[in-house]
Structures are given as structure tokens and as C-alpha cells.
Amino acid sequence: MKIEDIKKSGLNIDGDIFFDQSIKNLNWFNIGGKTKIFFRPNSLKGLIEYLKLYGSRGKIFILGNGSNVLFDDDTYQGTVIKLGKSFSNITLLDNETIIAGTAVSQKKVSEFAKDNGISGLEFMSCIPGSIGGGIRMNSGCFKKEFKDILISIQLVDFKGLVRSIPANKINFRYRSIELPADLIFLSATFKGKEKNSEEINNYMNELNTNKNMAQPTRIKTSGSTFKNPINQTDKKVWELIRSSVPNETSYGDAVISEKHANFFVNKKNAKSEDMKSLINFVKKKVKDHTGVKLELEIVVVE
Ligand SMILES: Cc1cc2nc3c(=O)[nH]c(=O)nc-3n(C[C@H](O)[C@H](O)[C@H](O)COP(=O)(O)OP(=O)(O)OC[C@H]3O[C@@H](n4cnc5c(N)ncnc54)[C@H](O)[C@@H]3O)c2cc1C
Known part of the structure; x- marks a missing residue:
């Protein structure tokens, strides 16, 4: 992809480059370092224009709220796309159904569901990501995840073709979904159950209290670093790390949270290399000590 071309034609695309x-x-x-190109479409039209021109000519990474990603220290040699305002609408379709743009936060959607007396989306209030990130990661907590409430996804591929996929045609896995990487989710339809808003509110408060007791807040982290190895052991990943690695292990400013051993933290100015060294060290120690092969939950962007 030639930057000069984008500089010229970018002026006519509905979005900021x-x-x-x-x-x-x-x-x-x-x-993280820099990205060669950062594109914020102002409309679906602008997004499609960009994809039709450059979608097949270079790397693209679609960024949500950035709560599950680790960028590289070196410049990303492609385009990072971040959806904004025009992908942030939330609409009530009927008493149990909500359509939400993928740029909106999961917290906002769970609040909207509560205000409209729809139960089932409470778990989203504990996750700091966007709807788009939640779909890609099949995010969840307290025994609920996206797959339980998702009805359909509207999306565009990197060639600029828009379509809709019903959720029952998708294979959901633990913290991932089986859909190609060259898709940008635009909006999603969710179905819950009618319930009294006050009861929903109480349940949401209970979940958030439990979450705040178990996990650190207001720190530079991407949440759970590794997936729980559900097919290898009953043990939670934090237990495996606790028993295999000294908690004070650090690489530069990349450290392990004192409160939750599977949360890695940038104490101040950690480099991506520091975080990757910590990840590799922990992975090796857990394998040596317990035989369990850990798999990353966070998405490493290179
Ligand atoms: C403090 C903390 C607590 C957390 N707690 C939980 C938890 O309880 N449960 C849980 O499951 N996760 C948790 N996470 C992880 C994270 O918040 C979730 O995975 C979240 O859903 C990611 O959303 P995001 O918008 O930040 O995605 P990003 O981190 O920006 O991206 C994650 C992935 O989604 C893709 N993506 C994002 N938007 C789109 C889109 N529109 N179309 C296509 N792909 C897209 C990205 O390309 C990337 O592959 C936590 C993270 C933190 C920091």
C-alpha cells in the first residue's frame, strides 16, 4: 500500500486519516509504538470507501477499546481502524431485543438493557471493552458470555462487502469465535428476558462488587493474560501461575498483579518487549512446573 496514494485519495474519504x-x-x-496509518471512519460509507481502495493492499487491525491487546514497540506496518460515533447507536427493537453498534461500550449496553427491563446482559457491565471486541473474544464472566445473548452480527469484510450472520451459524469457543480475521463487526442484535429494572440493577451491583474484590482496578492491564486451560486441568490459570512463578517476577516495568496472578501490569513505562518477556517466562515456568501449556487470551498485534 502506497502512503502517497492514501494521502491523495484519503482527502475524499469520509473519515479521518x-x-x-x-x-x-x-x-x-x-x-506500543506507532501505526503507519490510523483511520477513523465517520460513516459506513467512509469505511467501505477505504476498504475498497486499500483493504486488500496492506495489513489492517481493527481496534475496539484496546482492553485486550498488546501492541509492538515498532511501528505497525499497516492501518489501525477505530470505529467511532456513527457506530455507537443503541436501539430497542422489542421488549427483549437490542441492536447495538460495535463501537459502544459493553457497559453502556448493559445499562441500556437494565433501563429497558431486559435481563441477561448484566455480565457486560463488568467488562471494559466495546461490543466489537466482546464479539471477537466471546467475552464473558460469571458464567455468561456473548454467545448466550447474541442473535446476529452485521459486518463488513476487508473488500468492503456488507452482510449479516446469524449467531446460530457461528462456532463460539472459550474467548474466541470461529470467524475469519478479515471482518469488521458493525452492529449486533442481542436478546435477553424481560425483568424488573431494580432486580437487574441489584444483580449488576452484586457482580461488580464480586469482580472488584477478585481483580485489580484502575491499573494499566489487559485483563486476563492467559485463557483458563479448561481441557487440561480443573485449576484456574492464576492458581497455576501462583504455584509456579514468584509473584515479584518483573521485566522492566512489566509486573504480575499482586491481586490476581493472571493480570499482568505496566507499572509505569513498560515496553512491549518487557511484557512479552514476562509472558514467555511465565508460560515456560508453568509448563515446567505443572505440565500445562498456557494459551494467550490477549491479542498480540505485530
Ligand atoms: C480490567 C480488565 C478486566 C477485564 N475483564 C474481563 C472479563 O471479565 N471477561 C472477559 O471476557 N474479558 C475481560 N477483559 C478483557 C477485555 O475487556 C475483553 O476481551 C473485551 O471484550 C475486549 O474488547 P475491546 O473493545 O477492548 O477489544 P480490543 O482489545 O480493542 O480488541 C480485542 C480483539 O477484538 C477485535 N475487535 C475489536 N473491535 C472489533 C470490531 N468492531 N470488529 C472486529 N473485530 C474487533 C480486535 O481486532 C482484537 O482482535 C478485561 C480487561 C481488563 C483490562
Whole structure:
């Protein structure tokens, strides 16, 4: 993909294009160098225009709230796309059904469901990501995940073709879904159950209290670093790490949270390399000590 071409034609695309943009402040780890191109479409039309021109000519990474990603220290040699306002609508379809744009936060959608007396989306209030990130990761907590409430996804592929996929045609896995990587989710339809808003509110408060007791808050982290190895052991990943690695292990400013051993933290100015060294060290120690092969939950962008 030629930057010169994008500089010229970009002027006619409905969206903002930035070159050599820092991505450090766009993710929860607060880690990462720059991206060659950063594109924020103002409309679906603008997104499709960009994809039709450049979607097949270079790498693309679609960024949500950045709460599950680890960027590289070196410049990303492609386009990072971040959906904004025009992908943030939430609409009530009927007494139990909601359509939400993928740029909106999961927290906002769970609040909207509560205000409209729809139960089933309470778990989203504990997850700091966007709807788009939640779909890609099949995010969840307290025994509920996206697959339980998702009805359909509207999306566009990197060639600019828009379509809709019913959820019952998708294979959901633990913290992932079986859909190709070259898809950008635009909006999603969710179905819950009618319930009294006050009861929903009480349940949401209970979940958030439990979550805050178990996991650290207000720190630079991407949440759970590794997936729970459900097919290898009954033990939770934090237990495996606790028993295999000294908690004070650190690489530069990349450290293990004191409160939750599967949350890795950027104490101040950790580099991506520091975080990757910590990840590899923990992975090796857990394998040596317990025989369990850990798999990353966070998405490493290179
Ligand atoms: C403090 C903390 C607590 C957390 N607790 C939980 C938890 O309880 N349960 C849980 O499951 N996760 C948890 N997470 C992880 C994270 O919040 C979730 O995975 C979240 O759903 C990711 O959403 P995001 O918008 O931040 O995605 P990002 O981190 O921006 O991206 C994650 C992935 O989604 C893809 N993506 C994002 N938007 C789109 C889109 N529109 N179309 C296509 N692909 C897209 C990205 O390309 C990437 O592959 C936690 C993270 C933190 C920091």
C-alpha cells in the first residue's frame, strides 16, 4: 500500500486519516509504538470507501477499546481502524431485543438493557471493552458470555462487502469465535428476558462488587493474560501461575498483579518487549512446573 496514494485519495474519504500515529494511549496496557496509518471512519460509507481502495493492499487491525491487546514497540506496518460515533447507536427493537453498534461500550449496553427491563446482559457491565471486541473474544464472566445473548452480527469484510450472520451459524469457543480475521463487526442484535429494572440493577451491583474484590482496578492491564486451560486441568490459570512463578517476577516495568496472578501490569513505562518477556517466562515456568501449556487470551498485534 502506497502512503502517497492514501494521502491523495484519503482527502475524499469520509473519515479521518492520520499517518505515523502513536497507539500507546489507545490501549489499556499503555504500550506500543506507532501505526503507519490510523483511520477513523465517520460513516459506513467512509469505511467501505477505504476498504475498497486499500483493504486488500496492506495489513489492517481493527481496534475496539484496546482492553485486550498488546501492541509492538515498532511501528505497525499497516492501518489501525477505530470505529467511532456513527457506530455507537443503541436501539430497542422489542421488549427483549437490542441492536447495538460495535463501537459502544459493553457497559453502556448493559445499562441500556437494565433501563429497558431486559435481563441477561448484566455480565457486560463488568467488562471494559466495546461490543466489537466482546464479539471477537466471546467475552464473558460469571458464567455468561456473548454467545448466550447474541442473535446476529452485521459486518463488513476487508473488500468492503456488507452482510449479516446469524449467531446460530457461528462456532463460539472459550474467548474466541470461529470467524475469519478479515471482518469488521458493525452492529449486533442481542436478546435477553424481560425483568424488573431494580432486580437487574441489584444483580449488576452484586457482580461488580464480586469482580472488584477478585481483580485489580484502575491499573494499566489487559485483563486476563492467559485463557483458563479448561481441557487440561480443573485449576484456574492464576492458581497455576501462583504455584509456579514468584509473584515479584518483573521485566522492566512489566509486573504480575499482586491481586490476581493472571493480570499482568505496566507499572509505569513498560515496553512491549518487557511484557512479552514476562509472558514467555511465565508460560515456560508453568509448563515446567505443572505440565500445562498456557494459551494467550490477549491479542498480540505485530
Ligand atoms: C480490567 C480488565 C478486566 C477485564 N475483564 C474481563 C472479563 O471479565 N471477561 C472477559 O471476557 N474479558 C475481560 N477483559 C478483557 C477485555 O475487556 C475483553 O476481551 C473485551 O471484550 C475486549 O474488547 P475491546 O473493545 O477492548 O477489544 P480490543 O482489545 O480493542 O480488541 C480485542 C480483539 O477484538 C477485535 N475487535 C475489536 N473491535 C472489533 C470490531 N468492531 N470488529 C472486529 N473485530 C474487533 C480486535 O481486532 C482484537 O482482535 C478485561 C480487561 C481488563 C483490562
